[in-house]
Amino acid sequence: METDFTLTFRSDPALLCAVRRLVRQYVEDRRVSAEKANEVVLAVDEACTNAIRHAYGNAHDRVLTLSVIADADWIEIRVEDDGMTAPAWAVARKDAATPDLETLSPGGLGVQLIYEAFDDVSFLAAEPQGNCVVMRLRRRAMVEG
């Protein structure tokens, strides 16, 4: 697999709109279907949002790294931070059911949206701290036409 691009950006929510546009353009250029492109853009946004909110505690002056690596079969998107490592329970996949409104959190919802969008998802803990969300999309299943 080769790295198509790596983007580093400040953990400022005002930049997420530009990041979404970049990711959308990239996947649409690779003929990912419009519906799947929407899910991928949402999931990458959720990974960035979780890093800003939870790993960085809403600090706007930290750094996020978005990497896109691809080959003929897979598109892999990584979102990395060097903030507080997420506990395993916070990034676990939940069973399909309507979430409990009393305990619903945007972060928990975001994690489930990431699992919904991609074929293979890993939440890796970095040393000494930080997170790397690895989101992999199988290309053949997702292309139009």
Add this chain to the structure above:
Amino acid sequence: MGLELGISDEQGAQVIRVVGEVDLNSSPELRTAILEAAKRGGTLAVELREVPYMDSSGVATLVEGLKAMEPKGGAFVLLAPSSAVAKVLQLSRLDSVFDIRETL
């Protein structure tokens, strides 16, 4: 892209018309508007026709609005959600918990 919020009274309901993308950056503004309107009780409708994008922070904001209206016995309505909003509600498995209508 900034968020535009318009608040009006229509057919006895408060309607918050949302235009723009709802994400981590803009959802606090929507949250403030919804919670402020929820204080009045009655029917509160959030029109989402012109929302091309919504993330989980937006969904959580809508859930907060729903919960804020419950003790007042008021109705919380999602009005004409765009396809993007409908999709994120469906992916979140929350489409069944909201009163979703095309018109008031």
